[in-house]
Each structure stands twice: as C-alpha cells, then as structure tokens.
Amino acid sequence: MTYKKPIPVPQGESDFYWEKAKAGELWLRYCNSCAQSYFYPTDICRNKDCSNPRDTDWIKVSGKATLFTFGIVHRAPHPGFVDDVPYVTAIVELEEGPKMPTNIVIDNPSSDNLKIGMPLEVVFEDITEKIALPKFKPA
C-alpha cells in the first residue's frame, strides 16, 4: 500500500536526525555554550543570548517524555489522513527539556485516556525505506 501522507524531506542539517530515527534512536542538537539540547535541529543554536551559537553537537536522548498538549483530529487536513481520524496530534516535553511535535499512538483516543502530564515513550513508525517517524505512546 502506498504511503499517502506528507513525507519529511531531510535537509543537510537534518539528515542525521532522520538517519538515526530510521535506526530507532532519537537524537537532538545540543549547544555546548547553553548546555542545553534543543528542537528542531539546526547547526546554529537559535538562542539569541547564546555566547557561541556555532558550538553545537548531536546528542542521543532517552525518548522519555510527558504530554504537554494534544488535539484529537476528526476532520482530516489532507487526503492522506482520512483513514486515520480520529488521530492525536501532540506537543510532548522531552525528559531533556525541549518540546517536539508528534502523534500519540493510542486506541480510541479521548480526553479520558489522554491527560496532560502523562508519561510517554518514543516509538518509531517506518513509513518509507529511508524515513521512520518518531511517535510516542503511553509509558
């Protein structure tokens, strides 16, 4: 079956992120000067107060997170999502601090089984030969 949803198009500075996701690992960009990881990955630190914005590395993170906020989508925004509704969009707060957008993998989503603050862990959904999407499920 053909995958009908939009597929990320990795760029130079995100190639590594998507390669590692395909290998089942979640890596973020880390600023040595700020001593803080950040999302989304850019070679240059985006904190305007940073004293050395080019001193950045990749860092592997735990994949543990909590639910920061969510929505339950009933009307698909794109033909590729028609078979998925209702599906859960979310922003999760990673154990290391940064927040990232994702989906929550859960059956029969509702405000009864989704609670802001609930613990989550990363799972990877293979969508193409090169791309796996990091998603989260209740821990």
Next chain:
Amino acid sequence: MTDLRKTVAIVGVDESDEIGKIPGKSNLQHHAEAAHNALADAGMTMKDVNGLFTAGTSTLNLAEYLGIEPSFTDTTAVGGSSFVIHIAHAMAAINAGYCDVALVTHGEAGRSRRTRPGPDPADPGPQYEIPYGLMGPPINYAMAARRYMHMYGEDKARQGMAEVAVATRKWAQMNPKAYMKDDMSFDDYHNSRWISEPFHLLDCCLVTDAGGAYVITSAERAKDAKKKPVWVLGAAESHDHNIISQMPDLTRSVAKNTGPAALKMAGLTHDDMDLAMIYDSFTYTVLATLESLGFCGPGEAPDFVANQRTAPGGDFAMNTSGGGLSYTHSGMYGMFLILEAVRQLRGECGERQIDNPKLCLVNGTGGQLSSTGTTVLAVD
C-alpha cells in the same frame, strides 16, 4: 519614537462587490473590486494611489492587475494580521514621503477555490510537523486551546468559548453582509460536531469568498476626503514563532507586547476604548488575545466575556460585524476588522451601530497564533 499620532487617517473602506459563496471570481478580482469600492468611499480613484500594500499575493501581481505603478510597495505577509500591520507600515511610508495615498487590499476565494499552498515538508521547521498531520489552524490552535484548558480549567474555558460564539452570532444577525445568521443557542454550540478537539465546528471561523480594502492617507489629503477621517493613534506589530510547536507560551500571543505598545503610542488605556475588534479565527483566539492585550489577566477571559458581555447590549462591544466566526472569513480576516472599526467610528453600522464611539482597538492575529498587529483608531 517620533509622535505620529493623527498624521495619517483611513478615509475609505469597503468589501468586494459580493461576499460569501461566490464561485467564479478569482482572488485578484476580489482585491480589485474592493479597491475600487474603497477608493469611491474615499472620493478618490486608482489614479490617486501611489502606495500599495497586500498579503497573500505579491504587490507585483496586484499592481499589474490594478494597472498602477506604485512609488512604495509592501508585501508584508505574516498571516491574517498583515492588513493591520500594514497600517503601521503605511504610516511610516507616508510620513517619510514615499507615498501619500496608500491602498491596502485583500481578496481570497477561500470557499470556492481552496487553493492555498500548504507548508513545505522540506522547510527546517515544518518537516517535523506536517508528516504528523499537524496541518492548518483548526488543528494547531486546538492544541493551544487544550493547554489553556489544562491551565485554567476545562469547564471555565469551554463556557468562555461558548459565550464568544453565541455573542458573535447575535452581531452577525444585524449585519446584512454576514454569511451565518441563523439563531445559535448554547446547546447548538455544545452539540456541534468535533472538528479537532477541543474545537467544535462552532468554535471555528467561516471559510468564505471575499475581498476588502482600505485607503489610508496623510492628514493633509484626509481633509479633502468625502467622509470624516478615522485617525491612527497607535500601531504596533510583532511575531515570535512560525510553527505551533515553537510557540513560547501557547496561551499568550505577542499581543502581550503589541497591545501595550499601541496603547502607549496613543497615550491611552484599555478603559478608554469604546469598542474592540479582536481577530476571531477561533473562539479560543479571542480568549487568549483579550488576556494577552491586557484587557484582563491570564485565565480571566472566560469571566471577562461571561453573561454575553460582548453581545449586542453588553457593556464590552466586540466584533460587531459578526466576526470571522459568523460574518466572513476568506482566509485572512485582518482586513475586515478594520472595515468594521472604521464603519462603527463613522456611525455607518445601522441596526448594529453602537452609541457614538470615538475610540476602537483593533488586534489582528496571524499564522498559528504567530503574529499580531494592534492599532488604535479614533474619530474627532
């Protein structure tokens, strides 16, 4: 900052010839009809225009279609707030002498054509959102609203959202140009279908075909206008993110900066305002914006709008056109905030006219709660 109060005035406003569901008209045709209508309202013609402003299409495309060669051109496009932000840009350009008659136009066949380009999955930020179906305002704003509910209480937030939807519909029922005029009860609101939880259908703005335009000019030229000038007393703009997951605080827009800045420039306070036009892409947008602007504190907007306070007859006149929720929303509603503000200040609103208003605060919000433009408008 130089004192620019009352150096420019809005002297003409109008919609395109027909708004609502108008198959067969292009975006640009809506722009052009509205432009000519607004110029006629000002007692001017296209020949007078030397500053051109728009968003959604390039002024390059627009000027060709209108047949003009502007000496000042500005395609600042930061979402639906852009047309409010254009006021500040026109004020700066007119005062600097780049132009003296600025035309600002909007047109979008949002209902009939639905041809908006989506975000690009190759972009640095959107590549992490679009593949997950975090696409479009109803989904993105819903996640912000959910966070607000978590912080301040779901029942209280829900009641505030319902109050806004119901009050706004009552205004629309007095606007002949409004698209949705059926009675709306609180039950209708709560029973309307889910679009993206926590948003019901009746939390969401319309999608219509419409254009709008206004003419803004120097104090000197405003003296010759057909109708009384609507002065610009204050204007401010900002943005702090593009994609929703980068928003620093999902419950506070940059209206927290632009509201106080515009009022400070005007030398006025919230209590001085006779009415307010608050971009209502969603009911939640209104709650978050009232708090961000400083009309009330964080978490207090549901109480602020309680008991139909913003409805006809209430003591806080807001979105008297019927808003994006019930009057029209072609894709970028900021233009229509200004049309209604000017008409109210001129006393042209018929059945829905409020009693002799002198001062109106207008706040446009654009993108994914990303940008705001606030302006204070006044009549003598």
